[in-house]
Each structure stands twice: as structure tokens, then as C-alpha cells.
Amino acid sequence: AMPLRALAALSVFALPALAGCGELSSTEASAEAPIYGGRVEDEGTLVARSTLALFSGADADTGYALVDGSATLIAPNIAVGAAHTCLKFRPRFASFGPQMPVAEPYGSFADARRYPRVRPVVRCVAHPGYDDTAASREDHASRPVHDIAVFFLAGTPAGVAPVKLLARDAELPREITLAGFGAYEDQFDRWWEGMKPYALRRVDTFVGEEYPASYQFRDGPIQGKGSCQGDSGGSVYVRITDATPELVLAGIPVSGPACDEGIGYNTDIRDHLGWLESTAGQTLRVARSLP
Numbered sequence: 001a002m003p004l005r006a007l008a009a010l011s012v013f014a015l016p017a018l019a020g021c022g023e024l025s026s027t028e029a030s031a032e033a034p035i036y037g038g039r040v041e042d043e044g045t046l047v048a049r050s051t052l053a054l055f056s057g058a059d060a061d062t063g064y065a066l067v068d069g070s071a072t073l074i075a076p077n078i079a080v081g082a083a084h085t086c087l088k089f090r091p092r093f094a095s096f097g098p099q100m101p102v103a104e105p106y107g108s109f110a111d112a113r114r115y116p117r118v119r120p121v122v123r124c125v126a127h128p129g130y131d132d133t134a135a136s137r138e139d140h141a142s143r144p145v146h147d148i149a150v151f152f153l154a155g156t157p158a159g160v161a162p163v164k165l166l167a168r169d170a171e172l173p174r175e176i177t178l179a180g181f182g183a184y185e186d187q188f189d190r191w192w193e194g195m196k197p198y199a200l201r202r203v204d205t206f207v208g209e210e211y212p213a214s215y216q217f218r219d220g221p222i223q224g225k226g227s228c229q230g231d232s233g234g235s236v237y238v239r240i241t242d243a244t245p246e247l248v249l250a251g252i253p254v255s256g257p258a259c260d261e262g263i264g265y266n267t268d269i270r271d272h273l274g275w276l277e278s279t280a281g282q283t284l285r286v287a288r289s290l291p
Contacts, residue, residue, distance in 0.1 A: 039201060039202065039203075040098065040199050040200070040201055041098045041179065041199075041200040041201060041202055042098070043097070043098055046161055046247065047179055047200070047202060047235075047237075047247070048097060048098045048200055049096070049159060049160050049161040050072060050073045050160060050161045050162060050163045050235075051070065051071075051072060051073075051096075051098075051179055051180070051181075051200055051234070051235060052070070052071050052072070052073060052079060052094045052095060052096050053065070053067050053069075053070055053071075053094070053095045053100055053181040053198065053200075054067070054068045054069045054070065054071055054081060054085060054089070054091035054093070054094055054121065054151070054233070055067055055068050055091055055092070055093055055095065055100070056068060056089065056090070056091050056092040056093065057092075058102070058103040058109075063102045063103040063104070064100055064102055064103075064198070065093070065095060065100045065101050065102070065103070065109070065198070066198075067100065067181045067182070067198045067230040068085055068089035068091040068230075069081055069082055069085030069089065069091065069230065069231075069232040069233040069234075070179075070180040070181045070182065070230065070231055070232065070233050070234035070235070071085075071094065071151055071233045071234070072163060072233075072234065072235045072249055072252070073156065073160055073161070073162045073163065074162055074163060074165060074249065074276070074280070074284055074285075075162050075280060075282060075284055075285075076156060076162065077152060077153045077154070077155060077156055078150060078151070078152060078153070078162075078280050078282075079094065079150070079151040079153060080148065080149070080150060080151070080233075080249075080252060080269075080276065081124075081148075081149055081151055081232070081233030081234075081252065082147050082148065082149060082232040082233035082252060082253075082254050082267070083126035083127050083130035083146065083147045083148055083149045084130075084132060084147055084232065084254070085124075085149065085232050085233045086124035086125070086126045086149035086151070087126050087130070087132075087149075090124070091121050091124075091151075092109075092120060092121055093109045093110075093118050093119070093120055093121060094118070094119050094120075094121055094151065094153050095115075095117055095118050096117045096118075096119075096156070096157050096160055097117045097200075098199055098200040099199055099200075100181065100198045100199065101115050101117065101118055112155075116157055117157050119153045119154050119155050119156060119157070120153070120154040121151055121152070121153060121154075122152045122153065122154050123151075123152050124149050124150065124151045124152070125149060125150045125152075125279050126148075126149040127146040127147075127148045127149065127272070127275060128146075129144060129146040130145070130146045130147055130148070130149075131143065131144060131145055131146065134214070141211040141213065141214050141216065141218075141265075142211070142213045142214065143213065143214055144213070144214055144215060145214045145215065145216060145254070145267070146215060146267070146272070147252075147254040147255070147267050148252060148254075148267045148272050148275075148276075149233070150276065150279045150280055162285070163235075163237075163247065163248065163249045163285075164246070164248045164249065164285045164286060164287040165248065165249050165269050165273060165276070165284055165285065165286050165287070166238060166240075166248050166249065166250040166269055166270055166286075166287060167270065167273075167286045167287060167288040168270045168271070168273050169288075170270065170287070170288060172207055172210060172217060172238070172250060172268075172270070173207070173238045173239070173240075173250075174206050174207050175204065175206055175207075175238070175239070176204070176205060176206060176207055176219060176236050176237065176238055176250065176251075177202055177203070177204050177205075177235075177236070177237040177238075177247070178202060178203050178204075178205060178219065178227050178231070178234065178235070178236055178237075178253060178264070179200065179201065179202040179203075179234055179235045179237070180200070180201065180227060180230065180231030180232075180233075180234030180235065180253065181198045181199065181200055181201075181230050181231065181234070182198075182201075182227060182229050182230030182231030182232075182234070198230065205219045205220050205222050206219065206220070206222070207219060208220050208221065208263070210268075211265075215267065215268050215271040215272070216251075216254075216265050216266060216267055216268055217251060217265075217266055217268055218263060218264065218265055218266070219236070219253075219263070219264045219266060220261075220263045220264065221261060221263045227253040227256060227264045231253050232252075232253060232254055232255075233252050233253070233254070234252060234253050235249055235252065235253075236249070236250050236251035236252060236253060236266050237249060237250065238250045240287050246287065248287040249269055250268070250269055250270070251266035251267055251268050251269050252266060252267045252269070253265075253266050254266060254267050273286065
């Protein structure tokens with residue numbers, strides 16, 4: 001397995017972000033729906049309100065912002081994503097909502113009046129234990145990887161929804177939902193030409209195996225369902241029972257083989273709660289009760 005945004009020849013993928021507390025939309029996946037076996041997320045859902053895309057610039061021909069990775073809002077102005085996105089791409093902007101922004105002539109993505117859903121990324125902090133050599137090795141499941149980073153934003157748009165994190169002592173449920181701004185079915189072969197437009201997509205799958213030694217877990221396999229390039233740092237959500245059904249962030253997609261194989265490796269949030277709170281400089285909201 002290798003980091004999700006890698007050379008096409010390496011057949012590796014990255015995954016988008018998934019959001020918020022609350023129930024997912026009940027819309028069924030369509031035949032055209034991407035993230036591989038999933039569907040485009042609707043405007044205004046809790047998933048769309050807490051997921052963001054990370055990018056630095058736009059395609060010169062079309063103006064569409066080009067995705068570096070995905071992330072999930074976990075506190076006001078603070079998101080969690082992948083360490084390899086932080087260190088390799090140093091994204092300059094974060095975009096909220098299910099559709100990516102389009103650059104206007106002579107416009108700047110830093111102009112909040114022109115781009116109300118875009119905010120600058122002030123800085124990102126990768127986990128000090130991140131090991132990109134472990135992430136790219138076949139035996140990565142037996143070695144600590146720590147592919148996780150905190151992204152500090154210069155504000156957030158109105159209506160966004162930071163999510164809760166799965167508690168360290170909670171059991172990881174079998175059923176999970178993946179979300180992100182990455183590649184998908186018909187456009188996968190053209191991803192390296194700059195697939196346009198990117199959009200937030202989600203798909204339901206399951207936990208295949210947990211890897212305590214690497215602080216990761218694997219989703220799938222379900223042939224044709226999973227994450228892809230651009231989804232790195234996105235969301236792995238589970239549903240818990242509190243007063244009402246609620247979605248909680250359990251992991252972030254970071255690597256995997258070919259997109260259509262339906263296998264992905266995810267950083268386990270439970271093993272990184274202490275580091276996240278220390279780096280964010282605040283106590284984060286944690287969900288403890290599981291069905």
C-alpha cells in the first residue's frame with residue numbers, strides 16, 4: 001500500500017472527508033455514482049457540512065480547483081487529515097460543501113467575498129511519528145505509520161458542523177461509511193489529467209481487519225466499492241446511539257491498492273486522540289456510547 005495520491009502506475013488511491021453528527025441521506029447509489037460504488041453527497045447534509053477539500057491552485061484551462069486531499073472538521077477552524085497530504089502538498093486552501101470552487105478571472109481563492117466557502121490553510125502539523133517508508137511497504141500493517149495531521153484554518157464558513165471522534169475505549173463497529181473528494185469510476189483513467197469537477201462522494205462498506213501494531217484498520221474488500229486518489233485524509237464514519245443516531249469519525253483513509261479492488265487502509269482515530277488534543281490545544285468532542 002502507498003499514500004493515496006501517488007503515480008497512476010502505482011495504482012494507489014486517496015479518500016475524501018465525511019461529516020457530522022446525524023443521519024446520512026437515504027438516497028440510494030446510482031449507476032453513475034462515484035467514489036467507486038458510492039454517490040455524490042447532497043447539498044446541506046451533515047456530511048457535506050463537515051467535510052472539506054484541500055487544494056493549492058486551479059486547472060489553468062477550466063478554472064476548477066485541483067484536489068490535494070480531503071479532511072474533516074473536528075473543531076472550529078481545525079480539521080484532521082493525512083500527514084502525507086500536509087508534508088508533500090502543503091495545501092493552501094480548504095473548500096467546504098459538496099462541489100469544488102471554480103476560479104474567476106483575476107480572482108484569488110483568498111478573497112472570502114468571491115469564494116465564501118473557501119478559507120486559507122494557516123498551517124498543518126503532521127504527526128512526529130509519521131513513517132512514509134512504513135506506509136509504502138507491504139508489511140506496513142505490522143509497523144507504526146501515524147499518517148495523520150492537523151490543519152489550522154483561517155476561519156470557517158457559516159453552517160459548518162465539526163464532528164465528534166470515536167473514544168479510545170470504544171469498539172470499532174463493523175459497518176462504516178467512507179467520504180471524500182477523490183477519483184471515481186468513469187473519470188479514474190483521466191484523474192492524472194485533472195478530473196473535473198471534483199465532488200464530495202460517499203460509500204458504505206465494512207471493517208475487514210484491525211492492525212493494532214500500525215494504528216490502522218482496513219476496509220473491505222468489496223469489489224468496486226471504496227476510496228480512490230484525492231480521498232486521503234477524508235472520513236471513515238461509524239454510527240453510534242446516543243439520544244439520536246449519530247455519525248462519529250473513527251478513521252481517515254490514507255492508502256490502498258487499485259481503486260476498484262475495494263480495499264483501503266485507514267488511520268485509527270482512537271489511537272491518536274491524545275496527540276490530536278495536544279496539537280489542537282483544546283479538548284475535542286468524543287463519543288463514547290455504541291449500540
